[in-house]
Amino acid sequence: MKQIQRPPRRGRTATRAFGALATAAALTVLAACGGQGGSSNGSSAAADPAAVQKATDATTALSAPPTFGLTDADKVDPAGAAGKKLWIIDISSSIPLVQVSDAATTQALGLVGATVKTYDGKGSVTEYTRGIQAAIADKADVIALYAIDPNLVAGPIQAAADAGIKVVVVQYGDPGAQLPKNVAAQVTYPYTDAGAAMANFIVSDAKGAAVGVEFISASDVSNSKAIVGGFQDTLKAACPNCSLTVDDVPVADWQTKITTQVNSTLGSHPDIKYVVPVYDGMATFAVPAIKTSGKKDVKLVSFNATKSIMQNLKDGDTVAADVGSPQAWEGWALADQFIRIVGGNPPLEDEKVGLRMFTAQNIGRIDLSAPESTWYGVDYESGYKKLWGVGE
Template sequence: MRKLLLTSLVSIAAMAAASSPGQADPMAEAQAIIAEHEKMPVFEPPGEAFDAKSCMAGKKVLSIPISMTIPFNVELQKAMAKAAAEVGFTYTTWDNQLKSDQWMQGVSQAISQKYDVLDIAGGLNPEWLGPQLAEARAAGLKITTTHFYDVTQEQHSSVDYSGSVDYTGAGKLLAAWAYAKTEGKPNVLIIGSSDVLPSIPFVKSIQDQLKALCPDCVQKHLDVPVSEWATKIQPGVQSAVLADPGINFILPIYDSMSQFVIPALRITGSEGAVKVASYNGTPFVLDMVREGQVQMDIGESLGWSGYAAVDNIMRMLCGLPSVKKLNSPLLVFDERNIETAGVPATFDDGYGDAHLEGFRKLWKLN
């Protein structure tokens, strides 16, 4: 009887351990994360509906991107301007070429022309414009950021509302992808740029997710400032691959880095054997997916992001709560669906257009 009782207790303990969250199947977890982002995006309202046309009548927004020499910023600004035109308020993009004096001139213009909102967009850190933004706020302007902070980060004290981005979610997806595609045995080189503020939680999310999926798996981190991508990424990747021939995945957190990764793999004879996955949905990198040089790229529709950013700006002026993150889903592009991104690829193909009708309804435009 005692032996039977002991056997039963052991069986019960084993069943409890198997059903414990800590004993979850990591491969199933990774595949679930991937599957969630392989589906065509659907529109989920980021907040309550409101009469945008009425509350935005006569309002003016000036947006200063980090640089209009960057295609990402050009497309994001186009989308924001299009959304503003649908609602019917003044939206101005401050053209600049990555020069601090030009950013300052933009702030002065917003003050002198009596704009209601000054938006700091596409990677421009508001901390770089502390005194100027303080002057703008003193003049009565509201300050927003678009596509800068990660959802886990606190905005600077000079900012009223932030259109945050789920870089952390993208990091978890990249880690899950590397784990699943190596059958649970990733040996990963992560390439980051800690001089870009949201890059810090982005890299950490990859590292943490990999540790959660496989605590013993190998991961390394190469940190390269944006200004040195063209000179430091290729030799850094070459050195890493030669030092550890077991590396089987490279995760550059921004997909434009890939143009410097592929030559390094080619030189070391590891192109094809070492896979590359990244984030941003930049057209030339999506073309690299179609050509087989990059295995996967996480895309984010800039058309959708632009409407989401304008939605958050309007919520501020209309007295509504800020949204937790920009309503712009992440979508996996790989060999399965890459043709939908266009040939050649674009910033906005492949995501569908659910956001257009969704935002129009949310803003009570129809």
Template sequence: MINKYSSLPAFVAPGPAFNASKLKGKKLFSIPASSSVAFVNQTDQDMGALARKIGINYIDYPNQQQESQWVQGMDQAVSQKVNAIDLLAGIPPESLNPQIAQAKAAGIPVLDTNERDKSQAVDPSVTAYTFAPFKLSGELMGAWAVKQTKGKAHVLIVTSNADISSAAVQAGITQEVHATCPSCTIQTTNVNPTSWATHLQSTVEGELAGNPNINYILPVFDSMALFITPAIQAANDTGKVFVASENGTPSVMNMIRTGNILTMDVGENLEDVAAAGLDQAMRIMAGMKPGNEVINVRVFDKSNINQAGNPVQGTKGYGNAYVTGFAKLWNEPTSIFS
């Protein structure tokens, strides 16, 4: 499994081709879950860059992951009479049902990008989802911990349950560890995104003090590793306790090369995420059926991290299949990705 997903991903067309240039002038309103999270912000910027090169008016609504801000963004989108609204990378649409109802009443479809796994229940008020491979990423994290410990993994899963996707990553880890290593142990702790900077390090330090058998920490999002690494160092557990995660945030992936705590990251190509979300939005704005979007992942460790650049770049290390694939699908030149 690790070997399979360490290779360059292939492109899978989500649906029939269309002429994206016919959408020139359409308004796509993006509400990212949090502009302060590197993965979310970079994906937002990449989607905006692609949309603008096609001629779509991409309206970004920066925020700091406050529900009141998301509500304000929805209100602003409706007042501007946009053609579609995209909830990007972590906003649960269930928290915005009144606003989504208002948007639909105004004839504005609401989309959800990279917020949940296809194995999870959907909100029927959402017009189309671009699912993320969260459960698969969790399975790969679990497989990695079992492989690296030679079947002697004592795992601490650090969840972040305010994000629905956290549950899918956790389910993938648990399923894989239990299936391949019945003698391995799993315990969990939760720290939500708004508390990462203030509580994540101390929470992990407490878990390590309470259970000295822990040898792998699997945070459900890789940005959490920025706070978990100093916890391991403070506990004098460097070389004993390791970390593997998922997302592919460039600043975090650099830690694979430069340190000896983060050993693996299941990377999502940020530009591929952006392209898949934009593809879905364009299909809906063009009156087409939703696409079956596929966001690919790749396992990065010390053996292949240099392929992602030095320092790591968000689009390097994933090959060019998605570039040629989406460009052909949209009848656009591949230069829109440069």
């Protein structure tokens, strides 16, 4: 796989926090998945039928409702959580998905007598630090960093550890990923699987045709690397003659650069049939670019399942598929880790928060006016209540 990378602008660096005010210029990687002579255009040869069927089967399986994966062996006594305090330092409290998760955590911990305080990090390392300092001063029992790379605030995390406060990271990396020093646990999604799911959909939807794909990554987001890896590895294995163009756009540049970047890439790569922003927050700016390009055969595939992108999918507009990451479920999972930690129990390595693929085949059965928690068809709330022995 040949890669050509445009160096970032001088004097600018990108942070790895989701929503951080990164100022690195976008870089472009042209990756030819098995193409001839290092070309990014690939070959016209179709994918192996067996690979297409495998991708189709994987897409169908992920389109079904996920299951609650924790069992009676994971039961925990919540008595130790009563009167305890969780501080959540959000990457940015203005992000709707963050609000959904925070509200779910607050609801869940209210059942066991614990309280939640949230702090708006405003996409700033300075604010993350202030939030951690405020939590320490307030004698928090646990501090959760929501979508914030803990490596950016190693000093404040050390201060929390010195004060006897445990730190949990949310959306850091794949389950089982090695955690940084002084981080007790994480709550996350299988990001590599999410990337693979998007690639599988494309191979299946294109019926194995050697299509061009633009993938828009965000290297300043810690979990982006896993998504990119899962996508690239799966696409290369299933469709070695597909061509892949990867454009990296830091979070701070999404609003100003994604639309222009997509327009430019579609103009210079006429073989592209799919645009894949790594997050729905990027898709908001990619959709207009696809529309203005006049290329009606270009589809968008994304990750997160935010309401606006899901509505676009339901309307049969530009979005062809969206891999959903249930935010309210994630909020309950954070509550579960909190209960375990403050009760002196080991945290779970994997809370097993599931994903669901949404496509034209199942979006018609989803009521987008209902809470996000209903879109996934799994009663995780009852599952956690059973584990905790409350509210039944």
